[in-house]
Each structure stands twice: as structure tokens, then as C-alpha cells.
Amino acid sequence: MKSFLSCCLKRVKADYLEIRYEEVKVVGIHYVGKELEAIGESYEKGGGIRAKSRGGWSFVSFNDLSKLKDYLELATKGAHLIKGEEIKLASLPARNEVISVEVELDPADISLEEKYLLCNRYNKILLSGKEIQTSALRYADIHTTKYFINSEGTYIEQERIDTVLGMRAIARRGDNIQSAHMGIGGVGGYGLVKEKAEQAEETVKRAQDLLDAEPAKGGKYTIIVDPELSGVFAHEAFGHLSEADFLYEDKRLQKIMVLGRVFGPPGLNIIDEPRIKGEGGYYLYDDEGVPSQKTYLIKEGRLSGRLHSRETSAKMGEEITGNARAISYDYPPIVRMSNTYIAAGDKSFEEMIEGVGEGIYLKGFRGGQTNLEMFTFAPEEGYLIKKGRLHHKIRDLNLSGNIFNTLASIKAIGNDLVLFTGPGGCGKGGQSPLPVSTGGPHLQIRDVVVGGK
Amino acid sequence: MMKEILEMAAAYAEEAELYRVRSKSSEVIFEANRLKSIDSSFEEGIGLRIIKQGKIGFSSSTDLGQPRPLVKAASDSAQFGQKAHFHLPSADSTSSVECYDDSLISLSLEQMVREGRKAIDLILKEAPFLHCEGEVAKIEAEISILNTNGLSHSYKRTSYTFSLGAFLAEEGNFLGIGEGEASVKYHDWSSSVAQRILEAFRLTRKKGSISPGKHPVIFTSKAVPLLLQSLKQGINGKVLQKKISPLLGKIGKPVVSSFIDIFDDALFPFALATSPVDGEGIPSRRTPIIEEGVLKNFIYDLQTAGLMDTETTSNGARGYGSLPSPATSNFIVKEGKVPLQEMVKDIKEGIIVDQVIGSGQGNVLMGEFSVNLDLGYKVENGKIKGRVKDVMVSGNSYTMLNNVLALGSESRFIGTTRTPPIYFKEINVAG
Known part of the structure; x- marks a missing residue:
């Protein structure tokens, strides 16, 4: 592959040129209720070319490698149609790397029948609850080989195996329908999804328990979030705002997001760290061939860094971080998070809840979104807190806050950091889902708006 | 080949x-x-x-x-x-x-x-x-x-x-x-x-504020699809087959306000989901979903129809990478008679919802939604006052579709959904 790509690359002229090519093999199993909706293996091969002229980019994606020469020409022609201010890329030493994957229990060595039997067993558990109406289960193992070559002499070949499992139990009592979800897996082998019967049972219990929960009452509350939501909070309520492509061309936003600005209490640290083995956002080189690294977004409450591509890094004169990622060959790399988490503090959960007169304890994750100023996230379930104790269960919660105030309203940071990965992931610029992990310790936050009746 | x-x-x-x-x-x-x-x-x-x-x-x-x-x-x-x-x-x-x-x-x-x-x-x-x-x-x-x-x-x-x-x-x-x-x-x-x-x-240059509580609301065409998510799931034959559709057993019964008509129409000229056949080669058609507020049809592909002992409605949607599954094609909410300005004039204190964040995160199946108002306006004494922000709006889309005060007179396509603005009796505002 290397000699073929480099040979094609040499024939064309552009300021900068790169070719990414991917070979993907996916084994997927999908249950909805009793019915096995899909099972089997599929294959995808394709590439993406990025060419840069002095003042513009062109990106061409394709499936048919035999026409690579034509596509390269089209990309360089496209880029040259754009005249404008010069685009610079942060400089990078050329590299040659071939990274092969090592996993325990390679899913390729497990028969389709064994995978089927495992999913069938979990799905039966999901359907076993007395008030369970239906289920949804998605298993996938994905073997990806990525080739990267650019006109600066870099060649990187990376192999990766992801194994993920998502389980949902849907309970029904009359007109009341509630669901609970569990996502497991990440970068790694079949071991990640084996022996998860207990998690399936627990998902069933959560769905059934939600039938008895009371709908939340809207208003402002002191909340405590569990580590799963804490991670979503790190991702939605801050992470996206630290992606430099939102502000590298926007002077006003740069003034608002000046390094050193106080965002939260002194004990607050938010970190993006791609090189955590096994997590969804794990990678050694990003999709521009830049080595990944750990970046402090917030250090002791102050804005201390942001995530960059080669272009945003050069434009802002800040250190390159290796955060340009693409969900697949048919998209260009853009600035993305990897594994983003809030570092552990010193409070125990008991200490945290003791101080809450009336509030809400929130658990589990359904979704989250941001517009860079406001964020929302939806927990799966909650408990009303009264006089420092968990009271009854509540549901239909959706939270919202202002990124600039809410971090400052963090009043306690737990000592129990956990990272979460699984199927699903992050969406941005039409690219979804990108595998990421998020995590944090329990947090206590004041004055959060909870939507409800 | x-x-x-x-x-x-x-x-x-x-x-x-x-x-x-x-x-x-x-x-x-x-x-x-x-x-x-x-x-x-x-x-x-x-x-x-x-x-x-x-x-x-x-x-x-x-x-x-x-x-x-x-x-x-x-x-x-x-x-x-x-x-x-x-x-x-x-x-x-x-x-x-x-x-x-x-x-x-x-x-x-x-x-x-x-x-x-x-x-x-x-x-x-x-x-x-x-x-x-x-x-x-x-x-x-x-x-x-x-x-x-x-x-x-x-x-x-x-x-x-x-x-x-x-x-x-x-x-x-x-x-x-x-x-x-x-x-x-x-x-x-x-x-x-x-x-x-x-x-x-221009409308955002002035600020408006709204007290928490229930208020009348207009959803612009751009915002209406948020409220149709639940209905689209509810009429899906697959959701029906799993017995988790709140519309189960409701064929022939009123499910939304009586002046609402909704069609699934893969024949609509020049729309994004228009095609001669669905993903299984079944000739495209126009399927009434709701007529005068009454539920008329669920949508099916071949397999789901077979399981439910009925006929496909030519809604087998797919890409090359997946098996067909029932999905709406062009989803057409028939326009009404009331211009947007008239709706605004009718409101003493209320809001207009145009863009939200956090959609699809709640119990969509049951119609529950609770979202941050990303772009919305305060209406006071029949006039748009300015932008409202830092609030959440929430409700149940089925309840709201049963409390429609007026359908707008002008429709537009938002993706594959064609809809007029809709004026509802109330929405809950928290902030």
C-alpha cells in the first residue's frame, strides 16, 4: 500500500497533500425485542484526499482506489480555485510508523455463532423482566486499518479493533413506557463484552424502576451528578468550547476564551487524554499524522489550553495537540476531543450529599448538546434529595446551563473518577458518531435549571 | 456485474x-x-x-x-x-x-x-x-x-x-x-x-424576558419537526410491532387536534425523499397518516408488514449498508389558514420557538421533550419584543398536538418534513 500511495502522491503538485485510506471489516448483531434484526459481516474500503493550495483546501473522498490518480488531480484543481489569505500549517517532523494492533481475544478468532449465542443470552435477560415490553441490543466488532501518507514524507499505518455492546430494556405499564440503557466496550477485544449478564440484569431493573418514578418538576436546583454525567458535563459544558476551530478565526470569541480566564473553582481540572488504552477515544496519531498528547483544558479552575489541528495551531500560534480526527475516510479531519474527563477531587459522595437541603441526584446518560454558550444534558434517572438523603426516584429530566457560569457553580468535586465509553459517541459538523470516552468524579453543582412540568 | x-x-x-x-x-x-x-x-x-x-x-x-x-x-x-x-x-x-x-x-x-x-x-x-x-x-x-x-x-x-x-x-x-x-x-x-x-x-437585537410557567407558543416551521419526532416513531410499524407505540390500537381514533392532516408522500414533486420506488422496489405512494386528527395508517416495509399480517406501505428505507426498515419519506403537514402575523397578534404573553438544543434526549417515544431555547422570541401584546434566552421549554408533543390553536398558512420543507408554523395553547417555560 505504501509504495502505491507514495507513487501516486509524487505525481501531483500542491502546497500540501495527504491521502488517507481505510479498510474496515464490521461484524454486527442487532436485536430489537425477540427479533434478530441483523447479523453478519460487512466490508468497507475507501479513501480521502486533502489538498491545500496557498489559500484554500479541497477534500475528495472515494471508494474506488483504482481511480486515485483522477481524484488527486480533482483535489489539487479544487484547491487552486480558492484564492485568499494564506493558510499555514504547524510544522511537523516527518515520520514513518507502522502500528499493529494487539488485543487479547481478537474478535476475528471468535465464530459468528459464539457471538450470536452471547447476544442471544444477553437479549433474553433484557426481555426477562416482568414488565419489560421489548429490548434493543447492538453488538459490533470493528477492525480498521488506516493508511496515512502526506507530501511532507510522513507515512503512518494504524490498525485498530473496537468491540462495543449497547443494551436497552424498555418497560411498559399501561401508557407508561420507560427505557434504560447500558453501553460497554471500547478499543480492544472480545473480552470487553464477555460476562456482562449482570449489566443486562441491572439494565432491566433500572427500566422497571423508572415506571414508578415521578416526573420531575421544573426549576433551579442544587444537583449532584454521577461519574457518567460528570463526564458528559466535561464534554458538553466545556470540552466543545475548547476546540480551537470554533474560535481561531473569531477575534471576539478569542477575547472571551483568553488563556488564564477563571472558569471554575481552584480544584477543577479538565483534561483531554487520547493515550488511555482501552478507552473509546484512544489513538496514537490523529488523522493529520500528528502524535496525540495529554492536554489540560482547565487547570486549577483556569483556562489553560485548547485542542488543535495543524491549521488552528499555526493560526493561533499555540502548541499543536494532535486532535484532528475524522469519523471515517469520507470526511476530512476536524478538531475533536478524545477521552475527556474531570480529574478527581477530595470529597466522598457521603460528604457531598450531606450538605444538600433540597436537590436532585442525577444518574446515567441519555444525551447532551451545546451551542458553545448553553449546554443541555439528559440523565436517565434522578432522585430527589431532601435534608441530605436520597428520597424518591424521578424521571423525564433534562438539564441546561450556561457554560460560563455553571463551571463556577461547582461546589464539590468527588474522589471517585470513572471513565465511560461504549457505542454511540460525539457528533460535530455532520460527523457522528466519533468514538470518545468521557468521565469524572461525582460533582455537586448549584443553581442548575432542570426542565420539567 | x-x-x-x-x-x-x-x-x-x-x-x-x-x-x-x-x-x-x-x-x-x-x-x-x-x-x-x-x-x-x-x-x-x-x-x-x-x-x-x-x-x-x-x-x-x-x-x-x-x-x-x-x-x-x-x-x-x-x-x-x-x-x-x-x-x-x-x-x-x-x-x-x-x-x-x-x-x-x-x-x-x-x-x-x-x-x-x-x-x-x-x-x-x-x-x-x-x-x-x-x-x-x-x-x-x-x-x-x-x-x-x-x-x-x-x-x-x-x-x-x-x-x-x-x-x-x-x-x-x-x-x-x-x-x-x-x-x-x-x-x-x-x-x-x-x-x-x-x-x-434584527429580532435578536432587543432582549425579552418571560416569567416561568405556562405560556402560549408558536413553533416556526424550522422548530416543528422537534414535535413530530414522537409521532414519526409512534406510526412506525416496527415500533407498533414491538408494542411500544403509544398509538397502538388507535387507528380510526382521534390522536391530535381535529384540523390536522398529515401525509407520508414519496411522490411529492422535487422533495428530498421523493423516489419512484422504496428501498425494496415497491412503487412509491402517498399514505394518509392523519386525517382531521384521526389516525389512518402506520408505515411498513415488507418484513414488518409480513409480521403484522398487513401490506407494505412502501416505506422500506435503507442505504446499501443496511437492511430495509420502516421510515417516513416526505412527511407533509397540511397548511392551515392563519398567517404567522395573525398568530403573533393573538398572543398577550407568549413565545416563539425557532431553534433549540437538546432535542431527542428525553423519552421521545412517549412524547416528552425538554429543551434549551437556542433561538426564540418573546411576544407581548401581539408584538415580537426581542430574544428570550437562558430558559428551557418543555412539554409533551402528543398533548401539544392535541391543543393546537392554529396552523400557519405557509408551509416549507425542513429536510424531508414540510410544515407550516403551528400555534399551540401552551408550553412550559423554566429558567
């Missing part, structure tokens, strides 16, 4: 079907008020579905030159697959539909750049401090379906999208306005999209 693969598959199975997509797209991208990138894509893939010993098998690939692994994977898959409750269709006559525009093929990149540039310049002329980004894209796709029961159908479709966003970051007051148009046909949208952004921008 397709015939050969199908023949190869037929040797393993009672029935086989190939679904192929080939598409070509060109896109010009503006970032920070300037032309930034010119992109193209050339995609190609096939999906092979078989029925082997009465069971469904499937596999897909982008590599048409390597049919053997594809056929083997589909055959292996059938070993565990779901029992087929249908036969693949044989050839049937289809009516001609408008899903292709010749003039789009000859549309030059330069022209697309000019129109994007023009729209951004119009915006910057009035509001030079806004940051605009935009995408102008054209796609041409060819879809072919071939099966062993004699069906062989191939058609081309085009689409043209023009979308623009304007962003302003002020301390404590971020603003993002997104507008766009999409159709099968080419049209110069630059002025109208820019005007819509400027109109919204």
Missing part, C-alpha cells in the same frame, strides 16, 4: 436482492466569511439480501470487484437470521416521479461559490461583525435494485442544498442563526436565505 453477483448469490438461496448506490457530490464550503474548501465525493456500495431456508441473510461491501466474500457473508448470516415473512417483489409498474433535475448537473462550482459569496455579502453588509459559514452542495445518485423474482429497477436522483449559519460571540450573549433550503431542484436561494438570517438577527 450486478447480474453476476445476483446469480452467484442465487446458488446459495431461494431469493436474493442486490441494492446498489452510486453517488457523486460537489460541495463548496465557507468558513469565517470566506471560501474555505471545495470538496467532492464518489461513493459506491452494494447490499446483498438473501432468503435462505426461509431465513434472512445480509451483507454489504464497497468493493464490487470482490463479490465472493460478500455472498459468503450473506449466506453465513442467514444461518442465524430472522425468519422471512415476505417474498421479494416482482416487477411492478411505477408512476413517473420528479426526483431529478438536469440543470443541477451542469451547475458549475463557480456558480455555487458565487451564490454562497453573495448570501454572505448580503449579511455582512448589514451586520459586518457576524461570522458566517455555509455549504452549497449538489448530489447526484443512482440507485439500482435487482432481485431474483424479476425486479430490476434503476433510477437517478439529485439534490441541492444551500445552508448558511451566522454566529456572534458577545460576552454573555452568544448568537447562532442557521437557515437553509434543500430540494431536488436547483434554485438560487442566496437572497432568501440571507434575508431570513437578517430578519432573525
Whole structure:
């Protein structure tokens, strides 16, 4: 592959040129209720070319490698149609790397029948609850080989195996329908999804328990979030705002997001760290061939860094971080998070809840979104807190806050950091889902708006 | 090539079907008020579905030159697959539909750049401090379906999208306005999209505030799809089959306000989901979903219809990489008689919802929603007062659709949903 790509690359002229090519093999199993909706293996091969002229980019994606020469020409022609201010890329030493994957229990060595039997067993558990109406289960193992070559002499070949499992139990009592979800897996082998019967049972219990929960009452509350939501909070309520492509061309936003600005209490640290083995956002080189690294977004409450591509890094004169990622060959790399988490503090959960007169304890994750100023996230379930104790269960919660105030309203940071990965992931610029992990310790936050009746 | 693969598959199975997509797209991208990138894509893939010993098998690939692994994977898959409750269709006559525009093929990149540039310049002329980004894209796709029961159908479709966003970051007051148009046909949208952004921008220059509690509300066309999510799930035959649709047993009964009519219409001229046949080769049709507030139909693909002992409604949606599954095509909410201005005039204290964040995160199936108001306006004594932010709006979409005060007189397409603005009795505001 290397000699073929480099040979094609040499024939064309552009300021900068790169070719990414991917070979993907996916084994997927999908249950909805009793019915096995899909099972089997599929294959995808394709590439993406990025060419840069002095003042513009062109990106061409394709499936048919035999026409690579034509596509390269089209990309360089496209880029040259754009005249404008010069685009610079942060400089990078050329590299040659071939990274092969090592996993325990390679899913390729497990028969389709064994995978089927495992999913069938979990799905039966999901359907076993007395008030369970239906289920949804998605298993996938994905073997990806990525080739990267650019006109600066870099060649990187990376192999990766992801194994993920998502389980949902849907309970029904009359007109009341509630669901609970569990996502497991990440970068790694079949071991990640084996022996998860207990998690399936627990998902069933959560769905059934939600039938008895009371709908939340809207208003402002002191909340405590569990580590799963804490991670979503790190991702939605801050992470996206630290992606430099939102502000590298926007002077006003740069003034608002000046390094050193106080965002939260002194004990607050938010970190993006791609090189955590096994997590969804794990990678050694990003999709521009830049080595990944750990970046402090917030250090002791102050804005201390942001995530960059080669272009945003050069434009802002800040250190390159290796955060340009693409969900697949048919998209260009853009600035993305990897594994983003809030570092552990010193409070125990008991200490945290003791101080809450009336509030809400929130658990589990359904979704989250941001517009860079406001964020929302939806927990799966909650408990009303009264006089420092968990009271009854509540549901239909959706939270919202202002990124600039809410971090400052963090009043306690737990000592129990956990990272979460699984199927699903992050969406941005039409690219979804990108595998990421998020995590944090329990947090206590004041004055959060909870939507409800 | 397709015939050969199908023949190869037929040797393993009672029935086989190939679904192929080939598409070509060109896109010009503006970032920070300037032309930034010119992109193209050339995609190609096939999906092979078989029925082997009465069971469904499937596999897909982008590599048409390597049919053997594809056929083997589909055959292996059938070993565990779901029992087929249908036969693949044989050839049937289809009516001609408008899903292709010749003039789009000859549309030059330069022209697309000019129109994007023009729209951004119009915006910057009035509001030079806004940051605009935009995408102008054209796609041409060819879809072919071939099966062993004699069906062989191939058609081309085009689409043209023009979308623009304007962003302003002020301390404590971020603003993002997104507008766009999409159709099968080419049209110069630059002025109208820019005007819509400027109109919204002008309204946001003043601030409005609203007290927490229940208030009357107008959803703009752009915001209505948020409230239709639950209904779209509820009428899905697959959701019905799993007995988790709140619309179970409601055929022939009123489910929303009596003056609402909704159709699923894959024949609607020049709409994004218009096609001569669905993903299984079944001729497209117009299916009444709701007539005068009464539920008329659920939507089905072949397998779901088979399981439910009914007929497909030609809603088998798919890409090459997946089996068909029921999904709405063009979802048409019939317009009413009340102009937007009249709705506004009717409100003493209320809000207009235009953009939200956090949609789809709640219990969508049951109709529950609770979202942050990303772009919305306060209405006071019949006039728009200014932008409302930092509030959440929540409710139940089924309850709201049962409390419609008026349907707007002008519809527009938001993606594949065509809807007028809708005026509702109340929504809950928290903040």
C-alpha cells in the first residue's frame, strides 16, 4: 500500500497533500425485542484526499482506489480555485510508523455463532423482566486499518479493533413506557463484552424502576451528578468550547476564551487524554499524522489550553495537540476531543450529599448538546434529595446551563473518577458518531435549571 | 456485474436482492466569511439480501470487484437470521416521479461559490461583525435494485442544498442563526436565505424576558419537526410491532387536534425523499397518516408488514449498508389558514420557538421533550419584543398536538418534513 500511495502522491503538485485510506471489516448483531434484526459481516474500503493550495483546501473522498490518480488531480484543481489569505500549517517532523494492533481475544478468532449465542443470552435477560415490553441490543466488532501518507514524507499505518455492546430494556405499564440503557466496550477485544449478564440484569431493573418514578418538576436546583454525567458535563459544558476551530478565526470569541480566564473553582481540572488504552477515544496519531498528547483544558479552575489541528495551531500560534480526527475516510479531519474527563477531587459522595437541603441526584446518560454558550444534558434517572438523603426516584429530566457560569457553580468535586465509553459517541459538523470516552468524579453543582412540568 | 453477483448469490438461496448506490457530490464550503474548501465525493456500495431456508441473510461491501466474500457473508448470516415473512417483489409498474433535475448537473462550482459569496455579502453588509459559514452542495445518485423474482429497477436522483449559519460571540450573549433550503431542484436561494438570517438577527437585537410557567407558543416551521419526532416513531410499524407505540390500537381514533392532516408522500414533486420506488422496489405512494386528527395508517416495509399480517406501505428505507426498515419519506403537514402575523397578534404573553438544543434526549417515544431555547422570541401584546434566552421549554408533543390553536398558512420543507408554523395553547417555560 505504501509504495502505491507514495507513487501516486509524487505525481501531483500542491502546497500540501495527504491521502488517507481505510479498510474496515464490521461484524454486527442487532436485536430489537425477540427479533434478530441483523447479523453478519460487512466490508468497507475507501479513501480521502486533502489538498491545500496557498489559500484554500479541497477534500475528495472515494471508494474506488483504482481511480486515485483522477481524484488527486480533482483535489489539487479544487484547491487552486480558492484564492485568499494564506493558510499555514504547524510544522511537523516527518515520520514513518507502522502500528499493529494487539488485543487479547481478537474478535476475528471468535465464530459468528459464539457471538450470536452471547447476544442471544444477553437479549433474553433484557426481555426477562416482568414488565419489560421489548429490548434493543447492538453488538459490533470493528477492525480498521488506516493508511496515512502526506507530501511532507510522513507515512503512518494504524490498525485498530473496537468491540462495543449497547443494551436497552424498555418497560411498559399501561401508557407508561420507560427505557434504560447500558453501553460497554471500547478499543480492544472480545473480552470487553464477555460476562456482562449482570449489566443486562441491572439494565432491566433500572427500566422497571423508572415506571414508578415521578416526573420531575421544573426549576433551579442544587444537583449532584454521577461519574457518567460528570463526564458528559466535561464534554458538553466545556470540552466543545475548547476546540480551537470554533474560535481561531473569531477575534471576539478569542477575547472571551483568553488563556488564564477563571472558569471554575481552584480544584477543577479538565483534561483531554487520547493515550488511555482501552478507552473509546484512544489513538496514537490523529488523522493529520500528528502524535496525540495529554492536554489540560482547565487547570486549577483556569483556562489553560485548547485542542488543535495543524491549521488552528499555526493560526493561533499555540502548541499543536494532535486532535484532528475524522469519523471515517469520507470526511476530512476536524478538531475533536478524545477521552475527556474531570480529574478527581477530595470529597466522598457521603460528604457531598450531606450538605444538600433540597436537590436532585442525577444518574446515567441519555444525551447532551451545546451551542458553545448553553449546554443541555439528559440523565436517565434522578432522585430527589431532601435534608441530605436520597428520597424518591424521578424521571423525564433534562438539564441546561450556561457554560460560563455553571463551571463556577461547582461546589464539590468527588474522589471517585470513572471513565465511560461504549457505542454511540460525539457528533460535530455532520460527523457522528466519533468514538470518545468521557468521565469524572461525582460533582455537586448549584443553581442548575432542570426542565420539567 | 450486478447480474453476476445476483446469480452467484442465487446458488446459495431461494431469493436474493442486490441494492446498489452510486453517488457523486460537489460541495463548496465557507468558513469565517470566506471560501474555505471545495470538496467532492464518489461513493459506491452494494447490499446483498438473501432468503435462505426461509431465513434472512445480509451483507454489504464497497468493493464490487470482490463479490465472493460478500455472498459468503450473506449466506453465513442467514444461518442465524430472522425468519422471512415476505417474498421479494416482482416487477411492478411505477408512476413517473420528479426526483431529478438536469440543470443541477451542469451547475458549475463557480456558480455555487458565487451564490454562497453573495448570501454572505448580503449579511455582512448589514451586520459586518457576524461570522458566517455555509455549504452549497449538489448530489447526484443512482440507485439500482435487482432481485431474483424479476425486479430490476434503476433510477437517478439529485439534490441541492444551500445552508448558511451566522454566529456572534458577545460576552454573555452568544448568537447562532442557521437557515437553509434543500430540494431536488436547483434554485438560487442566496437572497432568501440571507434575508431570513437578517430578519432573525434584527429580532435578536432587543432582549425579552418571560416569567416561568405556562405560556402560549408558536413553533416556526424550522422548530416543528422537534414535535413530530414522537409521532414519526409512534406510526412506525416496527415500533407498533414491538408494542411500544403509544398509538397502538388507535387507528380510526382521534390522536391530535381535529384540523390536522398529515401525509407520508414519496411522490411529492422535487422533495428530498421523493423516489419512484422504496428501498425494496415497491412503487412509491402517498399514505394518509392523519386525517382531521384521526389516525389512518402506520408505515411498513415488507418484513414488518409480513409480521403484522398487513401490506407494505412502501416505506422500506435503507442505504446499501443496511437492511430495509420502516421510515417516513416526505412527511407533509397540511397548511392551515392563519398567517404567522395573525398568530403573533393573538398572543398577550407568549413565545416563539425557532431553534433549540437538546432535542431527542428525553423519552421521545412517549412524547416528552425538554429543551434549551437556542433561538426564540418573546411576544407581548401581539408584538415580537426581542430574544428570550437562558430558559428551557418543555412539554409533551402528543398533548401539544392535541391543543393546537392554529396552523400557519405557509408551509416549507425542513429536510424531508414540510410544515407550516403551528400555534399551540401552551408550553412550559423554566429558567
